[in-house]
Amino acid sequence: MKVAIVGSRRYENKKKIKDFVFKIKEQYGTDTIIVSGGCKQGADKYAKKYALELGLQYEEYPPFHEVHNLYCTMPSSRYGKPYSIKNQYDNFNILNNRIPKKESYAVVMPDYVTLTYDFIISTYYVEQMNKIVEAMNYASDSYWGNKERFQFNARIDSYATTVELVTAGNRLVKTNFSLKLNGYLIPDTIQKELASVKKVSNATQIIFNMETVSKIPESNNSLDPRKSIQTDNNPASFVDRT
Numbered sequence: 221m222k223v224a225i226v227g228s229r230r231y232e233n234k235k236k237i238k239d240f241v242f243k244i245k246e247q248y249g250t251d252t253i254i255v256s257g258g259c260k261q262g263a264d265k266y267a268k269k270y271a272l273e274l275g276l277q278y279e280e281y282p283p284f285h286e287v288h289n290l291y292c293t294m295p296s297s298r299y300g301k302p303y304s305i306k307n308q309y310d311n312f313n314i315l316n317n318r319i320p321k322k323e324s325y326a327v328v329m330p331d332y333v334t335l336t337y338d339f340i341i342s343t344y345y346v347e348q349m350n351k352i353v354e355a356m357n358y359a360s361d362s363y364w365g366n367k368e369r370f371q372f373n374a375r376i377d378s379y380a381t382t383v384e385l386v387t388a389g390n391r392l393v394k395t396n397f398s399l400k401l402n403g404y405l406i407p408d409t410i411q412k413e414l415a416s417v418k419k420v421s422n423a424t425q426i427i428f429n430m431e432t433v434s435k436i437p438e439s440n441n442s443l444d445p446r447k448s449i450q451t452d453n454n455p456a457s458f459v460d461r462t
Contacts (some may be wrong), residue, residue, distance in 0.1 A: 221248055222279070224255040227263025237266040245274050258282030258291070330404035337399045342392055346383070348391045353379055356397070364401070372403040 221242055225237065254271035256264040258280035268291070271278040280291040282378055288299040343349045356376060365371035382397045 222253045222255050225263060225267035226257055229259050229262035230263070231263040231266075234266040234269075237263065238270045241270040241274055241276065245276055249437045250275055251277070253277040255281065258286065258289075293315070311352055328406065330406045332402070332404045335401040335403060337401065339397055339399060344391065344393065346381075346393055350379060351396055353381075353395060370403075372401050375400045375402075386421070432442050 225240070240255065244254070254267055254276050256267040256278075257267075258264060259282075266279055268280070278291055280289065281294070282289075282292065282299075284294075284298050286299060288296040292299065341349065341352055343352065358378075360374065360376040362374065363371035364374045376397050376399055379395050379397045381393065382392060384392045386392050431462045
């Protein structure tokens, strides 16, 4: 079942919407789908917020000039950039079925790769190893690299720690782990293309609906009362027809 929650963007009674969504969940279960218009303010905003917080399914039906997002049920091809001076939303465009102008951007698409690096860390004491592993584990599942240039997602799944006895009764603590890096490659020959983004616009189209008449009937001048009106400006020639 789908339940639509819509309202003014000035609506601020979020407690009422939260209670309503909670009652919907209690009565119909988590299979209920909450629907809104996707506005970032007012009733639509709180409908989305509490539907996701309470574990319900959520769908959006924003206007077609908005940007497509994860919760839109319509295909992404139906959505575009907001209206502008060259792409206005007015009565002329609507009545004449004007196809809006769409812009496409051509960018360089890199080759995505997954790289695996094997590491071995050696210390003399387990306490020293624990501090290093804690720091490495904290940095896992984040983006590594230069913030000003490129960053890649790094992930460490597990650690294998062993204690070995070496000469003179000394111990050696070793930890092995594999680092998976999700990155991308761009050849040097096309690096210069990264700075140039090509924008392509399609031509707009206006469709006029036309009707044709095979024969226009001739008008009867004798029935036209305007033909009997005298147009002589001389008052002496005026004839009283009463």
